[in-house]
Amino acid sequence: MKHISILVPETAVIESIADPGYLFRMVNEFLESSGKPALFHVQLVGLSKETRLNNSLFSVHADKLIDEVKKTDLIFIPALSGHMKTALELNKDFLPWIIDHYHKGAEVASLCIGAFLLASTGLLKGKQCSTHWLHATEFREMFPDVTLVDGSIITEEQRIYSSGGANSYWNLLLYLVEKYTDRDTAILASKFFAIDIDRESQAAFMMFQGQKDHEDIEIKKVQEFIESNYQDKITVDQLAGMSALGRRSFERRFSKATNNTVVEYIQRVKIEAAKRSFESSRKNITEVMFDVGYTDTKAFRDVFKKITGLTPIEYRNKYNKQAVPA
Structure with missing residues (x-):
């Protein structure tokens, strides 16, 4: 059984919390319907039992607090919203927990601009990363020691994964389903969720606005x-x-x-x-x-x-x- 921990950060985009859980629970159903045992144990993990999102429009209840999780196999860092430096400050207590479990053998995956929180751990130093194309300049300024891959849907390096902008994180989710199960299960999941499997680039969705966040x-x-x-x-x-x-x-x-x-x-x-x-x-x-x-x-x-x-x-x-x- 693979233990999946989906973090519940402050200012998170709620879909990027709900979607990984929905997908991996459905994959369990696919496996059981074909006579195989369920493979994934999915939990929401937070700094507090309740996190209010979207100006308290939504309330997310964690299954476990971070200090209650002693071992996990895969950590998902959802997309954040709002001012990034503020979001990182609000969620800084996740950082030592992520670092500790990574060094214990867990894999870590960021979705969209969850890459900012992932990069804040220092685990990406000298490594490649993907994030939403709209935030590329800000990311480079904040994390110059990370190699941002423009237009990439998925990057993978040393048990660390990241995805491109917005809904392209579904391609990373399918990629991980295939890694943990098999190609047929990933294809079944892609058909069930109507996601184009194997899309490699977010380039077609990028809008070039000119990098003018400088003083020259x-x-x-x-x-x-x-x-x-x-x-x-x-x-x-x-x-x-x-x-x-x-x-x-x-x-x-x-x-x-x-x-x-x-x-x-x-x-x-x-x-x-x-x-x-x-x-x-x-x-x-x-x-x-x-x-x-x-x-x-x-x-x-x-x-x-x-x-x-x-x-x-x-x-x-x-x-x-x-x-x-x-």
């Missing part, structure tokens, strides 16, 4: 210029000249401020504009390509797929249901 005024001006002129051909030398810096100095300063190279930033701005056009207009692929400043179909397609994980046609068909020509 000159670089912000360059970013704004790129965003206002994405339809034109923009060169690194042109932008360096605007900032009155040599090319190498400009590129280093830009990367430090934005976590992107200049070329990557230009590409991401152009592709974000293309995504919006595909979602809301009836323009074909070539028209959109020209609108965002590309003239080479292959180059546009390659960059688009690199950033979103989908080809332009696949993206348009997924997010725009109006029939339009290719």
Whole structure:
């Protein structure tokens, strides 16, 4: 029997507490219906017996307090909400408990921005991690010794798991079901919950908003210029000249401020504009390509797929249901 501890943190997103429990209890039912014994013992574990969430709209009752759990095999850290530093302060008493059980052999999995609480343990130092794409910049600033993998749905390293944004944590849950049971059970669970199994990237869902949470005024001006002129051909030398810096100095300063190279930033701005056009207009692929400043179909397609994980046609068909020509 595998003992699963689902934490009940303050400010948690209630779905990310309920969903793991629901899934693993259903997997027990699947196993029993096929003549096999139930495999998972699932408990909610908290700092107090009752935790009120969503401005006390919900009340979650823990099965056990942390000091009552002497051994566990898998710890789930649900997604948090609100101001991250405040949320981490409210939940800091979980940290030594998580660290202790990890060193005793437990596996630890964070869901969405539960990665912030996981990273606060120090267990991720020097390791890879996934989290919601919207919080990537904040995460990097708070935990520079953790390698955040952009766009990843699941990361796994040394018995530590993390998932990408929002409902992509279901893919991590299915991944763990397969690890603990078998492929057939994971597929059955994916069909029961109508979850696309084996999705590897959250890139198609990412909205690029420009990394402007920095104090470099000159670089912000360059970013704004790129965003206002994405339809034109923009060169690194042109932008360096605007900032009155040599090319190498400009590129280093830009990367430090934005976590992107200049070329990557230009590409991401152009592709974000293309995504919006595909979602809301009836323009074909070539028209959109020209609108965002590309003239080479292959180059546009390659960059688009690199950033979103989908080809332009696949993206348009997924997010725009109006029939339009290719």
